[in-house]
Amino acid sequence: MKRRQFLQSAAALTTGSLGLGMGLGQVFAQETGRMVFLTPQGFSLAFSAIMYGQSGGYFAEEGLDVHVEGGRGAAQTIQLVAAQQVDVSRTGGANYMIARVEQSAPVVAIATIAQTSPFFMISPEAAPIVDPQDYVGRTLGMASLGGSMEATLDLMLRRNGIDPAEVRRERIADTPAGYGMIEAGRLDGFFGNVSTATRLQAEGLPITIEPLRDGIPGQVYVVNDDTLTNRADELTAFxxxxxxxxxxxxxxxxxxxxxxxxxxxxxxxxxSDDTEVAIADLKGNRDLWVANGAENALRNDPEQWDEGEALLRAAGSLQSETELDLYTNAIWDAANAG
Known part of the structure; x- marks a missing residue:
């Protein structure tokens, strides 16, 4: 029943309602040799593995015509892959695992791009948010409610015995402009990715930037179960x-x-027009990709996935049993064979 409900919810989404630039549809997404990749939130240097794969000609050399579209939230990236409106998307590890186990989402992780959490808590130096108890009673901003940022927050709070209801949330864009919300007194802090944190740090603002470590695979690439079965060669090229x-x-x-x-x-x-800051931004993201060694970039680490699932179950985020695979290294192995 929960799988059917998830699919009904996914089918209700249309690319028109999301404002995707190319008017993607199911037939378009499944055209042979053409793949549509959806980011969780617009275009950022965090997504350079795919954007440079396209602009640098690496996908073309593999015989693929890859189109990169900017999304509007990590939760929607899973739903659009489930509905086969896009071929591959990126989302948070915790967010994905919850959808896979609790809703039997017909999507599977083929790669881990950010081996650790790509998010930072950004707060004012005068009232920093560093330890879990600092979150209680605060109002925090995040790019997507119900997405990977919120899943990371809830997991961290539960692991430390804190009721997530004790933290208020507001949806804001993951950009340096979020600091203005702090200055205006509307937020006590906000979640930002490497790009946002790097840019704010370069401006020399009186802020505290605290990395988040939740023990879960940070960001993953997911595909529909049918895509994995029927388009393995194209996924290997991707x-x-x-x-x-x-x-x-x-x-x-x-x-x-x-x-x-x-x-x-x-x-x-x-x-990206400030080259010096952009390079620092890209290097920060690159560190997340190669945290397990450059040779293991994109590979799903079985021990990390086991630990992540155990942490989510201990926190109560995963309660259902499942026979579905949470990840596969079949595509990574095929891509790196020989």
Whole structure:
């Protein structure tokens, strides 16, 4: 029943209501040799593995025509993959696991892009939010309610014996503009990704930036179960293209200016015109991708997934039993064979 309800909810979504630029539809998304990738939130250097895979020609060299679309929330990326309106999307590990187990969502993780949480708590130096108890009674901003940011927050609170209801939430864009909400007294802090944290730090503002560590795979790439079964060769080409793009960025070290220029030629990436800050931003994201070693980029770490599932069950976020696979390394293995 819960799988049917999830599918009904996913089917109710239309790309028109999400405002996706290309008017994507099911037939379009499944066209042979053409793949649609959906980000969880607009265009950011956090998504460089895919954007550079496209702009740098890595996907084309693998015989794929990949189109990258900017999404409007991590929860919706899962629903659109379930509805087969997009081929591959990125979402938070905790958010995905809850949907897979509790709602029997017909989507499966084929890769882990951010091996640890990509989120930071950004708060004023005068009233920093660092320890779990600091969250109680505060009002926090986040890009998507019901998405990966909120799942990360709830998990962290429950692990520390705090009722998530004790923390108020407001939806805001994950951009440096969130600091203005703090200055106006509307927020006590907000969740930001590496890009937002890097830009605020570069401005020298009186803020505290605290990394979040929840023990869960940070961000994952998910596909529909049917896509995994029927389009394994194309997914292997997609994985190989993304992996090659990451390895190029690793081998370049600090020389990432050409990478940023390549992506800017095809994508409107906020803040990327400041090359020095953009390089620091990209390096911060790259660190998340290669936390388990550059050679393991995109690979799902079985021990990490087991630990993540155990933590979610201990926190009460996962209560149902399931026979569904939470992840597969079949595509990663095929892409890296030989």
């Amino acid at each position: 994985m190989r293209g993304a992996y090659r793009a990451i390895q190029d960025m690793v081998e370049r070290g600090d020389d990432l200016g050409p990478v940023i220029e390549s992506m800017r030629s095809q994508f409107d990436i906020p803040g």
